Amino acid sequence: MRKLQLLALLCAPVLLSSVHAAPAKKKSAAAKVQWQPxxxxxxxQAQKTGKPIFVDFYTTWCGPCKYLDAVTYKDPKFVAESRNWVMVKVDAEKTPANVKLAEKFRVDGYPTMVFLRPDGKEAARAVGGLPATMLVPQMKKAAEKAGGGRAV
Structure with missing residues (x-):
């Protein structure tokens, strides 16, 4: 009985210290791309910040567009690069204004990502459901060409 009391006495500080331990941190939500409405x-926003604009022209029926949403736009490298851009998605068939915007930028396939200077003029573009490993380098080149606000 004495051994049991000694064991309980020795274990008590360990058990009690775990009660006062810091609570487990909740898993933070994965970083997301901040899309403009x-x-x-x-x-x-681009004119205010001097950042280039990333315009994703998509449609609801487009398979490669869905790939971008499900895979590319969730990739940590893409999310990190998106911080250097003003990001916007345009459903090219949703409204007459969106249709006109797609026509203005000569979008004839989906998805088409148009990279714009802060003044709205086109600097470059990419077409298709590209993985982040291919899209991010194109974004970096386009940002240099666009003269966007890159952090040094």
Missing amino acids: SYAAALA
């Missing part, structure tokens, strides 16, 4: 909002 419209092209007009993106253009205004």
Whole structure:
């Protein structure tokens, strides 16, 4: 009985210390791309910040567009690069204004990502459901060409 009391006495500090330990941290939500609600909002934000604009022209029926949403746009490297851009998605068939915008930028296939200077003029573009390993380098080149606000 004495041994049992001694064992309990020795274990008590260990058990009690775990009660006062810091609570387990909740897993933080994965970082996400910060999309602007419209092209007009993106253009205004770009003019304010000096960042280039990434415009994703997509449609709801487009398989490669869905790949971008499910895979590429969730890739940590893409998410990190997106911080250097003003990001906007445009459903090219949803409204007459979106249709006109797609026509303005001569979008004839989906997805088409148009990289714009902060003033809204095209610097470059990429077409297709590209993985982040291919899209991010194109974004970096386009940002240099666009003269966007890259962190040094």
